[in-house]
Amino acid sequence: MEAKVHSLLEKHNLLSFEREVLDNLIPCLCLQLEKNKELPLGSSKMGGLPDLPKGCRIPLYNNLPLTSIHNIILKK
Numbered sequence: 001m002e003a004k005v006h007s008l009l010e011k012h013n014l015l016s017f018e019r020e021v022l023d024n025l026i027p028c029l030c031l032q033l034e035k036n037k038e039l040p041l042g043s044s045k046m047g048g049l050p051d052l053p054k055g056c057r058i059p060l061y062n063n064l065p066l067t068s069i070h071n072i073i074l075k076k
Contacts, residue, residue, distance in 0.1 A: 031046075
């Protein structure tokens with residue numbers, strides 16, 4: 001990871017900030033989003049209606065269905 005950061009900072013003439021950048025790195029996930037209208041049940045997705053077990057009702061707020069922020073399957 002540090003080598004990649006070094007390379008990017010060097011490429012953009014920002015090596016003077018290397019120590020500060022490295023000291024402030026935190027682990028994160030990188031998501032690649034793509035549009036797909038037909039997803040199998042239980043797929044990772046951003047937004048839309050939540051995948052719920054059969055017979056479970058979608059929660060409502062002011063008589064409108066709550067949407068899901070994201071559904072991430074971590075075993076992929």
